[in-house]
Amino acid sequence: MEAIWGIGGTDQHHYPTLNEDISADAVVIGAGITGITTALQLADAGMDVVVLEALAVGQGGTGGSTGNLYSTVARGLAPLRKTWDDATIRDVVNARALAIDHIEALVERFGIDCQFHRRVLYHIAKAEDKQILETLDAEREAMRCAGLEVKSAEDAMLPFQMTHGLKIEGQAQFNPLRYVQGLARAVSQQSVRIFEGSPVREVKYPQGVVVTDKATVTAHHIIHATHTPKGINLLHASLLPSREYGIGVKLNSGAYPEGIFFVHDPFHSLRSYRHGDEHYLVVIGEQHKTGEGQADAAYFERLHAYISEHFDVESIAYRWSNQQYSPADGLPYIGRMHGKDNAYLATGFAADGLTWGSLAGMIIADLVTRRDSPWRTHFDSSRFDSRRFTPGKSAMNWARENASVTKHLAKDYLGTRNLKELADVSPGQGKVMTLKGEKLAIYMSHDGELSVLSAVCPHMKCLVHWNGAETSWDCPCHGSRFDIQGEVIEGPAYHPLARREQPH
């Protein structure tokens, strides 16, 4: 599975693995848009910065996103307004608009070839559905209240029967992978040392030591730019991890629509992307909680069927999926880590993290350098404080999420069948089974090769579930994901699933 953003070759520069102990003023863990933006801001402030990336620059959530940049939020300002207030949504819009301007300025400053263009954002209601129409009416009001100029969406180039629509201008799109790779190249040419293939396995906060497989980094400041904080963190109880799917298709005929399209039916996101003479239509949807999905490729088939209803689709050229972490009270968590003087984090971006992540880089750099925020006339950054406690605003989602964790802990442990014979696992399939009291995650390849791992997620001891659509083991509790060798793909777990002997 490959996202569309690697089309035509990426701007991938290969960075070395960390294999000797080093020190720095600040170490950033994670080289997505948040980590690289933070590294740049700190380097611009004169700091010596190291970035440690488990995989490769941009290959996490950033490279799996849709590349849309908007000052609202995808699931609507209206729900945020209801949870918070008018002043908060104004701050959200001002902060996010500033972050988009900042991205545009960086594209120009470093000459990054990532197809950054200003675009219109459309919200389109397709169905004559009372609830959807009310949602859009509330959104229009919230947008106006937040200071946005809202217009009618009559010019939307979509072959849909549109019942209702609105648009805002001055938003943007780019290729997120090319952007973050370009930015990484630029910061590495300044002074930032980037290491890939260097997963962090432990952080010793009192000593300021970050431990990878082969070596350590000692630093005054430690920044978790890992999409969700690594290790045990109270914030995990306030973050709902979910997966969503994308396909990039070629059309036989008809126009590729230009803009950011949020289609409420109940929700799909659409955009086009052009590479040279090649044009693609991207559609995103089919969201479900991580670890609770169907174990097959049905999501892609449904996206294909959906888009084929409206467009003359020739073929699917790309398919991929991505993870998001939705915050219980609707706002991202950006700032200091609870109880730690030398650590910072940025998470809870839902499906809006290219902009939030860029903003996080700006806010965290202000905190680390202790400078007066240059953005304070535009928005109040304390709104996004990672240490805020908002039980009234989070209660419903918090309770739902934690009930789900409890349910998985109880039901999964009790409901796992005993392994009688290996023939219970078919080729290409994974199963969690009990052998001599131990919970095992057993996968058989199409060639009949077995991989046997402990099914216990090293993060908080929930049992992983098989994800057949992506050939991975996914933890339904806090979103950690592992490949069939057990190595961490993403999520809060620091360590792989433990390997076990093959049963006889």
Ligand SMILES: Cc1cc2nc3c(=O)[nH]c(=O)nc-3n(C[C@H](O)[C@H](O)[C@H](O)COP(=O)(O)OP(=O)(O)OC[C@H]3O[C@@H](n4cnc5c(N)ncnc54)[C@H](O)[C@@H]3O)c2cc1C
């Ligand atoms: C389907 C989908 C579409 C989306 N589209 C958009 C969009 O159009 N616009 C938008 O604004 N947002 C979008 N988002 C959200 C967006 O993708 C993310 O919020 C954003 O990319 C987060 O960036 P990040 O840098 O914080 O995290 P990431 O890009 O995930 O970077 C974190 C990095 O940390 C690394 N890491 C993790 N653990 C370790 C470790 N132990 N040691 C070292 N490194 C580690 C990872 O490998 C990864 O590279 C979308 C989300 C989904 C699910």
